[in-house]
Amino acid sequence: MKVSIGIDGVDSQHGGCTTHALYRLFKRLVEKGYVRSLLDYPYLVRLNPAVPRKTRGNGAVAIGVELAVDRLDPLVEELSGLLVEYVAQVRGDLSKACAAVVPYGLTERLREVYTKALTDFVHLDYLGSIIKSLGDSVVLPLGMNWGCVGALAALGWSRSVCTYELLVYRDPSYVGSPRRAPDVGALAELDSSREYETFCSYDPESGRITATPGGPDPVLLGIRGLDPDKLVEALRVLAIPEPIEGWMVFKTNQASGEHMIPRAxxxxxxxxxxxxxxxxxxxxxxxxxxxxxxxxxxxxxxxxxxxxxxxxxxxxxxxxxxxxxxxxxxxxxxxxxxxxxxxxxxxxxxxxxRYLRRNPRCPKCGSRMESAGRGKGYRCPKCGFRAADLRPEVSRLxxxxxxxxxxxxxxxxKHLGIPMPLSGLDLGCREGSLRAVSDFYRIDVVGVV
Ligand SMILES: [Zn+2]
Known part of the structure; x- marks a missing residue:
């Protein structure tokens, strides 16, 4: 059985991150033997930054997996159990947390939700009508609430344009203490070498690191790039100075400018x-x-x-x-x-x-002429030369x-905006060497420490 799971609203101002909840979920599903294979990279989908009712970072996540079990119940139970636990841990609000489980491939029908959540305000009654039209194919283990806007939008992401982000999670006992991340020099070198096709790990203008969030966020470091395999290579060359819980590579709509649709x-x-x-x-x-x-x-x-x-x-x-x-x-x-x-x-x-219009120069002595009066041409203040037929000098400014x-x-x-280093690039959406779950401890999508 192939399903997609969308999640949003499980973080809080005290901490947590929706991507981190997904990382934990995927790890647990694999450890319990529920997952046969991963169908694509997990998605990190950023939504309309202008709406007030958004989660921190306005990002939702989704993942598509082939289940090793032929019933949905154990997955749904595990999913809601883990998210309830996660929300409690970060002192979040369960009435804003949403998980949506849909058959893999239903995403086409949720495209409209994605576009609306990316560019507009989504009303809950609109979302309700979409869910109703999909009938039994949508399961909402935590119920219907504002978080479902993001959860369903992440499932409907078009993926015509994408970038990737490798997120490194801190060891839980370190969260809240000052971050020990790779230094500016290492991150500047990473971006400027272009070898790993990363971007915006640091800001050359201010000289500041942009790959690390602040505060109680469980993310130690996020490396953005165009190629998922190269991001994993980049992680291997960067020395991470503190113990980590693990990491995950997300396919994302960040830096795509996809919210910039033409409007009157x-x-x-x-x-x-x-x-x-x-x-x-x-x-x-x-x-x-x-x-x-x-x-x-x-x-x-x-x-x-x-x-x-x-x-x-x-x-x-x-x-x-x-x-x-x-x-x-x-x-x-x-x-x-x-x-x-x-x-x-x-x-x-x-x-x-724009033009600059000036009086002509005197043909005899070269001085700037004066007007000799309306309709009388010009007069030279230096040598007295007069001319009725000279034209003003016009030059383009x-x-x-x-x-x-x-x-x-x-x-x-901002997350969705196109940063200067990607100016003029045709992003498209590259595919990486996504491996089966049997390989995943060894390589690629998730690193488990
Ligand atoms: Zn003159």
Missing amino acids: SLELKPLRTGCLAGVVREVAVRPGGDVVLSVSDGLGELRAAVFKETGLTRYARLLVAGDVVRLCGSVKLWDDDRPTLHVELLEVVDLEE PRGIDVGVYLPGCGSV
């Missing part, structure tokens, strides 16, 4: 994500450096904010009325009750040409910005 200005309502293409009407640089733009797409005008932290203000401040742009991000409602697009990607599509796509750096990019 009128569709860009609060809590939605998307891109607006249009003409810049106004540019205002605020004290502090943030840039606020007004952009019209012919149907309406939308305010867009480019924040200094993104590093995109150095380009946004050079925009002028008349420029054609495409701005992507998520929409939030500001205190003045107007929706505002928080920009994560700035594309300059066309630049307004450099804009200081080119047509192209501008992206945030590793230090400020």
Whole structure:
């Protein structure tokens, strides 16, 4: 029997991580002999960062396995037992924790949930109607709640574009103490060598490590990359200075920009994500450096904010009325009750040409001429030469910005956003050498210490 399991909402502000719960679950299912094979890498699916009712990191997970047993009951029992235990451990809220078990391959029908949870706000009655239409094929061992939005969305992820992340989990007795992770030098070397196709392990601009979370998170280190096998090789060359519980490679929609769907200005309502293409009407640089733009797409005008932290203000401040742009991000409602697009990607599509118009130089002595009065041509202030037929000098002003796509750096990019190092890359979705479970202690997807 082949099934997929989606999970969300099992972490809390006190700790835990949905990926870690999945790691524990998979390990236990394998140890108990329930799993015959793993059908794909586990998925780590990031969802709309603009919705308020989200889990920390707005990520949900899913996994597809072939069961060694021919009944669902023992799996469902093990699954709910483990998650209840996990939520209690991290002092989470079980009424927000959801697990969904569906037949492997049903994911096509959940695609719509994924797209909506990625780009919009999902109402529970909408989700309820989808679940109802799927009938007995969806099992929710912990019941129906807000966590089911993420759990079902993770099951419906399209996987047309993907990156990978290898997550290393701390030994439980170390969680809460300062992290001893590989140093900046090692991580900088890892990214810059390109040998392992990793990205954003550190931020070259600030010189800071970006591969480690803070606080009580069970994750010691997350290495992002394009090739799952190379991530495992990278882990082998990085010395991990503290004991670990284990690690797992996730296939993810991180850095895909998949939430940046085209939308009209009128569709860009609060809590939605998307891109607006249009003409810049106004540019205002605020004290502090943030840039606020007004952009019209012919149907309406939308305010867009480019924040200094993104590093995109150095380009946004050079925009002028008349420029054609495409701005992507998520929409939030500001205190003045107007929706505002928080920009994560700035594309300059066309630049307004700007000219400098000056009086001509004197043909006799070369001095800059003056106007001799309306309709009377020019007069030279130095030698007195007059000319009625000279034309003003016109030169094109450099804009200081080119047509192209501008992206945030590793230090400020959000999970779903495309970071600068991946600019222009066609990501696709590579397949790694995923092995059968019989091999898994030895290699690849999960490392058990
Ligand atoms: Zn002159």
